[in-house]
Amino acid sequence: MQLSKRLDLFGDEVFAYFNQKRRELESEGRRVFDLSVGTPDFATPDYIKRALVDSAADDANWKYSLHDKDELLQAVCDYYQRRYGVLGITPGMVMSCAGTQEGMQYVCAAIADPGDVALIPDPCYPVFRASTLLAGATPHYYPLTEDHYFLPHVADIPDDVADRAKYMIVSLPANPVGSVGTPKVYSEIIAFAKAHDIVVIHDNAYSDVVFDGPRGGSFLDYPGALDVGVEFLSLSKSFDVTGVRLSFVVGHPDIVAATRKLRGQVDFGKFFVEQDVAIACLTGSLDGVERQRLAYQERRDALCDGLEALGWQRPNCHGTLFVWAKLPHGRRDSAAFAMELMEKSGVIVTPGVSFGPHGEGYVRFALVMDVERIREAVAAIGEAGL
Numbered sequence: 001m002q003l004s005k006r007l008d009l010f011g012d013e014v015f016a017y018f019n020q021k022r023r024e025l026e027s028e029g030r031r032v033f034d035l036s037v038g039t040p041d042f043a044t045p046d047y048i049k050r051a052l053v054d055s056a057a058d059d060a061n062w063k064y065s066l067h068d069k070d071e072l073l074q075a076v077c078d079y080y081q082r083r084y085g086v087l088g089i090t091p092g093m094v095m096s097c098a099g100t101q102e103g104m105q106y107v108c109a110a111i112a113d114p115g116d117v118a119l120i121p122d123p124c125y126p127v128f129r130a131s132t133l134l135a136g137a138t139p140h141y142y143p144l145t146e147d148h149y150f151l152p153h154v155a156d157i158p159d160d161v162a163d164r165a166k167y168m169i170v171s172l173p174a175n176p177v178g179s180v181g182t183p184k185v186y187s188e189i190i191a192f193a194k195a196h197d198i199v200v201i202h203d204n205a206y207s208d209v210v211f212d213g214p215r216g217g218s219f220l221d222y223p224g225a226l227d228v229g230v231e232f233l234s235l236s237k238s239f240d241v242t243g244v245r246l247s248f249v250v251g252h253p254d255i256v257a258a259t260r261k262l263r264g265q266v267d268f269g270k271f272f273v274e275q276d277v278a279i280a281c282l283t284g285s286l287d288g289v290e291r292q293r294l295a296y297q298e299r300r301d302a303l304c305d306g307l308e309a310l311g312w313q314r315p316n317c318h319g320t321l322f323v324w325a326k327l328p329h330g331r332r333d334s335a336a337f338a339m340e341l342m343e344k345s346g347v348i349v350t351p352g353v354s355f356g357p358h359g360e361g362y363v364r365f366a367l368v369m370d371v372e373r374i375r376e377a378v379a380a381i382g383e384a385g386l
């Protein structure tokens with residue numbers, strides 16, 4: 001049997017490998033701190049669970065869901081106003097998808113033709129690269145490095161590359177590097193996109209996990225953003241509903257319509273019960289979201305303080321569920337370091353290189369354990385002499 005060459009675009013899943021090693025350590029009775037994957041450990045709030053149960057009792061909600069409910073589209077529009085202060089979002093500028101992870105494929109394929117260039121951050125959330133490759137586009141990586149505070153620096157993108165690019169994926173707060181967007185960075189990106197006729201796809205998965213100041217905002221709040229792009233509004237991390245797969249493409253109506261057309265060829269839409277869960281998230285109190293943000297910040301402090309006390313450079317983390325730590329003692333090989341860390345201390349992290357070449361020399365810690373456990377993990381790293 002001969003399978004498609006498309007499969008050769010993708011290597012082995014790094015998480016699968018570390019998962020396997022974790023199971024081996026656990027079966028040996030070793031103490032393990034799994035800080036490799038960004039799955040929140042907070043419980044899903046009761047009012048969200050209730051919305052699911054109530055909605056499931058209605059037979060009408062079990063039919064093919066060929067459209068987004070009007071109440072859902074309106075809830076997203078109202079949320080943009082209430083949460084981000086963004087006015088002017090209308091139902092035609094919103095489409096639900098089964099998570100940003102899935103939606104990204106449709107948006108990329110709706111914008112790019114095979115052979116087109118796409119601007120992707122390096123290091124980045126691996127889905128950006130995968131969606132680009134599945135669309136047949138050619139990634140051009142723009143680096144997120146320490147010398148520019150791990151932020152996009154569009155002035156370094158060569159003009160001839162920019163002129164051939166169809167879209168640019170921007171995701172701030174940034175997984176894995178923990179940087180947070182600034183008005184200056186966004187205005188540079190929007191001006192650059194306009195100058196080179198590039199669509200900006202902004203992934204806003206961590207707008208509710210921004211530290212040391214006010215809550216995160218929306219890309220669509222910046223002047224000109226709605227002329228050049230769309231944003232993914234994911235409910236996964238803010239409301240601890242990662243398994244329900246709730247995200248939205250929001251922004252330029254032509255891009256939303258094109259994405260809807262493409263997706264409609266292969267998918268009937270979000271289960272109505274899940275749509276009602278989304279409405280509960282979007283219309284409910286945001287107090288829990290704020291409490292959670294502060295809890296993540298305490299975890300960030302415990303981890304960064306602890307690593308610094310062990311002699312590591314203080315890691316970068318102004319937002320997201322992730323701490324981006326430069327390897328200590330002049331080490332460079334992130335995969336070898338992560339393996340040694342796991343074997344000697346039981347702490348599992350993700351090697352930076354798995355997020356792109358500029359991730360080499362770093363590892364990513366996920367803030368998915370409470371402060372006490374994080375302190376124990378740091379102590380284990382110290383005892384292992386790392």
Ligand SMILES: Cc1ncc(COP(=O)(O)O)c(C=O)c1O
Binds near residue numbers: 100101171235
């Ligand atoms: C940058 C980024 N975008 C999107 C997602 C996933 O979002 P969703 O659950 O909406 O697919 C993640 C999850 O880790 C992420 O890190």
